[in-house]
Amino acid sequence: xxxxxxxxxxxAEAVYQEVGLSRNESADLVEAILSEISGSLVSGxxxxxxxxxxxxxxxxxxxxxxxxxxxxEVSIEPRRVLSFRASQVLxxxxxxxxxxxx
Amino acid sequence: MIKSELIARLVEANPHLYQRDVERIVGTVFEEISAxxxxxxxxxxxxxxxxxxxxxxxxLGRNPRTGEQVHVSEKFAPYYKTGKxxxxxxxxxxxHAV
Numbered sequence: 001x002x003x004x005x006x007x008x009x010x011x012a013e014a015v016y017q018e019v020g021l022s023r024n025e026s027a028d029l030v031e032a033i034l035s036e037i038s039g040s041l042v043s044g045x046x047x048x049x050x051x052x053x054x055x056x057x058x059x060x061x062x063x064x065x066x067x068x069x070x071x072x073e074v075s076i077e078p079r080r081v082l083s084f085r086a087s088q089v090l091x092x093x094x095x096x097x098x099x100x101x102x
Numbered sequence: 103m104i105k106s107e108l109i110a111r112l113v114e115a116n117p118h119l120y121q122r123d124v125e126r127i128v129g130t131v132f133e134e135i136s137a138x139x140x141x142x143x144x145x146x147x148x149x150x151x152x153x154x155x156x157x158x159x160x161x162l163g164r165n166p167r168t169g170e171q172v173h174v175s176e177k178f179a180p181y182y183k184t185g186k187x188x189x190x191x192x193x194x195x196x197x198h199a200v
Contacts, residue, residue, distance in 0.1 A: 084182030097140040
């Protein structure tokens, strides 16, 4: 399987083909979608896209980590991380396509 | 924010577009990402993040209630890694500033 990588340009091309906006505007809309999602997450709001998945903002507390190379203890400061939970629809689609059964 | 709210926000920001076109645009974007993952391709959206598929090999599991061994077949799990720019924005001092 040739494992190519899909990028913004591919998404914009799909929008161009599917909807018939100009190429420029298609690219702008792809960017606007990513920017709305990012903005929501940065403001602390989770984003749920039905039949695709949810992006969840989670707060991680302070913990003591260790530099695996030196063994030195370092404090890992509280931070916010994202987790993505794929919808069952997406998981099923990927599995039925890649395992050859459903 | 859910998908319909995302569409509403985009419609508001793009008054020259019909709502049904914005719905198709949003649908197309998530469909392309899903289809790529179903082909075991990686989707890399610099700054936002990257989607990929991880293979979980077949293994022997155990029914936690009965202790019985069960065969768990190979699975594929979608995975998302936050992009660097987004990760940094999430951790700014004033995350609520635009």
